[in-house]
Amino acid sequence: MSQIPLARRSPVPPESCNLAKAIDIIGDRWTLLILRAALYGVRRFDDFQAELSCPRTVLSGRLKNLVEAGLLTKRSYKSPGKRARPEYTLSSMGLSLRPILIGLTQWGDAWLGQGETPPISFTKAGSKSAIRAAFVDLEGREVRPDQIRAVLRG
Amino acid sequence: MSQIPLARRSPVPPESCNLAKAIDIIGDRWTLLILRAALYGVRRFDDFQAELSCPRTVLSGRLKNLVEAGLLTKRSYKSPGKRARPEYTLSSMGLSLRPILIGLTQWGDAWLGQGETPPISFTKAGSKSAIRAAFVDLEGREVRPDQIRAVLRG
């Protein structure tokens, strides 16, 4: 049962909505899976390919898009006795997606996990108790979902 | 500059990862745009179509998928003097994606907004100061991103 009042259109047209822009960049299965792997430390072309089992053409294109969008940084690494090769690491722009992907992980744990213990969970450093995605006010105090209000144009 | 240590593979294989499962359901441009519109109150087929400007075939298929996945509920509505028609509203499963989409909106505001005032922002009811997506511990206190630790199996 949705408490959201009926609307014929969203209040912000998709063209000027930063959520829609974000969706244009990361709203793609392979792109999201690449970011997931990158957040776990995967950096190299063949490692991404082995992890995702996706066509190399697609991986190549998605990596290029992510570099152009500024989420990944392409630089060289060199193992001793090997030639230099590119590696793809998250920029600060890409790293700042981590809370969103962790939130989505926990959403998946809650709704898709079929009651099993999640294979990965998240805690605060030095603590054993779980953390969760939520909203906080300026002072860092939690705001319950039913307390959230949208405000248009600044 | 990424502080994430190099890994050849992610610690949880995509097949058993709830994040990967979540991406399979919502990791699609049109699907995400449908959920965005639904969170703003759009419910009807033609309203979604006008909002998204997507082919009706695509919309039809995505709505069916979202209903099957349990994120949307299909029921009938009836305006007085009109025949009954289906409407699509968010289930509690779909509603619980709201923090993630608001978080993504704020990520877009920060990185894609080109310094402009965001067209929409979020506040706590009865307050004017902004709220933001974050992590909290069991007591509802904020946990900074660098304090987050991943724990495997358990």
Place this chain on the structure above:
DNA sequence: TGGATAAGTTCGCTTTTTAAATCCAGAGTC
């Protein structure tokens, strides 16, 4: 009976995805 309307579906056509093979550049080897 005819028209208006909302919610899809059908139908050709175009674009993207996929999987496999191929290309390419440079380090190590002879």
Place this chain on the structure above:
DNA sequence: GACTCTGGATTTAAAAAGCGAACTTATCCA
């Protein structure tokens, strides 16, 4: 230098998905 190995990326052709327009269906209203 020539030869080979290898990680990274491109080419190619078939399969899948996306696209826009027209069409169908069902019901309310005149």
